[in-house]
Amino acid sequence: MxxxxxxxxxxxxxxxxxxxxxxxxxxxxxxxxxxxxCAVYKGRVTDVLSGLDACFVDIGLNKPAYLRRExxxxxxxxxxxxxxxxxxxxxxxxxxxxxxxxxxGGRNKGPKVTTNLHLPGQFLVYLPYGRKVTISxxxxxxxxxxxxxxxxxxxxxxxxxxxxxxxARTADKDTLFKELKELRRTWAGVQQAASQxxxxxxxxxxxxxxxxVVRDFFQxxxxxxxxxxxxxxAWLKTKAESAPMQPVTLSLYTGQAPLFEAHGISGEIxxxxxxxxxxxxxxxxxxxxxxxxxxxDVNTGRxxxxxxxxxxxxxxxxxxxxxxxxxxxxxxxxxxxxxDFINLxxxxxxxxxxxxxxxxxxxxxxxxxxxxxxxxxxVELTRxxxxxSLWRRWTRLCPQCQGTGRVTIPMGExxxxxxxxxxxxxxxxxx
Numbered sequence: 503m504x505x506x507x508x509x510x511x512x513x514x515x516x517x518x519x520x521x522x523x524x525x526x527x528x529x530x531x532x533x534x535x536x537x538x539x540c541a542v543y544k545g546r547v548t549d550v551l552s553g554l555d556a557c558f559v560d561i562g563l564n565k566p567a568y569l570r571r572e573x574x575x576x577x578x579x580x581x582x583x584x585x586x587x588x589x590x591x592x593x594x595x596x597x598x599x600x601x602x603x604x605x606x607g608g609r610n611k612g613p614k615v616t617t618n619l620h621l622p623g624q625f626l627v628y629l630p631y632g633r634k635v636t637i638s639x640x641x642x643x644x645x646x647x648x649x650x651x652x653x654x655x656x657x658x659x660x661x662x663x664x665x666x667x668x669x670a671r672t673a674d675k676d677t678l679f680k681e682l683k684e685l686r687r688t689w690a691g692v693q694q695a696a697s698q699x700x701x702x703x704x705x706x707x708x709x710x711x712x713x714x715v716v717r718d719f720f721q722x723x724x725x726x727x728x729x730x731x732x733x734x735x736a737w738l739k740t741k742a743e744s745a746p747m748q749p750v751t752l753s754l755y756t757g758q759a760p761l762f763e764a765h766g767i768s769g770e771i772x773x774x775x776x777x778x779x780x781x782x783x784x785x786x787x788x789x790x791x792x793x794x795x796x797x798x799d800v801n802t803g804r805x806x807x808x809x810x811x812x813x814x815x816x817x818x819x820x821x822x823x824x825x826x827x828x829x830x831x832x833x834x835x836x837x838x839x840x841x842d843f844i845n846l847x848x849x850x851x852x853x854x855x856x857x858x859x860x861x862x863x864x865x866x867x868x869x870x871x872x873x874x875x876x877x878x879x880x881v882e883l884t885r886x887x888x889x890x891s892l893w894r895r896w897t898r899l900c901p902q903c904q905g906t907g908r909v910t911i912p913m914g915e916x917x918x919x920x921x922x923x924x925x926x927x928x929x930x931x932x933x
Contacts, residue, residue, distance in 0.1 A: 510761045511731040526767050532711040542706040544696050547597045552590050562703040565612035573616035606890050621685050624717050625670040628685035632663010640668040716741045726751040730761040785818040795838035815844040816851045820858050827862035836887025
């Protein structure tokens with residue numbers, strides 16, 4: 503896979519674009535002072551909700567964090583042998599807990615947190631309460647998996663857990679054990695900070711965006727990185743030289759036009775909030791994010807095909823499977839996703855669509871799971887969510903339509919409104 507990373511640094515924010523095989527597949531932006539997910543906080547329980555089997559925890563932010571019993575249970579069982587009762591038997595108001603954000607909060611609610619903490623490194627993820635060894639699903643060689651598992655089992659102490667990341671397959675035993683010791687020291691520092699801090703507040707903040715780029719890509723395989731800032735170039739050059747066994751080609755962009763514009767991706771980034779995504783065949787996707795799930799509708803659009811209907815529908819569905827997998831990753835959509843592909847009569851075609859979707863999702867660095875077809879012929883999948891999607895981060899509720907996306911038509915104008923709407927939407931939609 504040919505991978506190119508573009509980093510455009512401005513006065514107030516940093517933008518990162520990941521291009522794979524000539525296509526934009528990931529886009530991140532971070533402002534100075536922006537909060538990163540997975541930060542560790544010391545929190546105080548402010549309310550126990552027996553009816554919801556959860557509690558609220560003050561962690562020093564504007565809104566309290568939400569902690570479910572199942573995210574509290576594991577650690578309580580380890581520490582005190584508790585866990586079989588209701589949440590009111592596990593915690594009470596005023597209790598202090600170490601928690602970690604696992605899903606960012608939105609404008610109207612606080613983050614979701616867990617007490618089962620994890621500290622990521624370049625090759626490993628250290629879980630103080632994990633109690634088992636896990637190997638990245640992208641490491642498929644059985645001998646390699648057995649080798650890493652045997653090392654992990656020998657290294658773990660007491661209730662520790664360990665995850666071997668994909669990059670671990672390129673590192674030797676000494677390098678991996680050295681990182682484990684560093685992560686243990688980090689955890690000891692978190693515990694010390696917690697003992698010295700009286701009230702709720704931040705204890706540990708994980709890597710910023712640029713550190714994450716180095717950690718997730720410089721050790722993951724050959725990569726070409728282009729940056730638009732001299733100081734950043736020098737810093738990345740030092741990091742690239744220390745990336746073991748992975749060639750990193752680093753270059754400084756000095757052109758007059760902005761970096762993203764010079765690479766032809768500015769226009770595509772500007773379309774990331776659009777409701778409709780066109781396919782080369784003339785078909786299109788309609789993407790709707792709701793509170794509970796995301797719905798993606800596949801339509802033939804202007805695609806008339808050259809054969810029978812079944813062939814045309816299959817062609818559009820297969821193209822849509824690749825594009826929607828890219829859009830999910832690009833827009834960072836997580837949680838439950840339901841896809842309404844064009845209906846196919848033949849089981850072989852339906853299976854081909856599922857297989858193609860599975861293949862397209864393989865490149866996604868976040869965990870995804872294709873559940874399959876529902877009784878109504880919809881396709882369900884889930885994608886791990888740690889951040890709010892771009893749509894949720896970049897938009898706010900419209901004061902006119904209150905989030906419906908529609909404006910009420912006055913009573914005297916309602917007759918024939920559908921006809922006018924149909925006429926105004928003929929041809930290619932206007933963005």
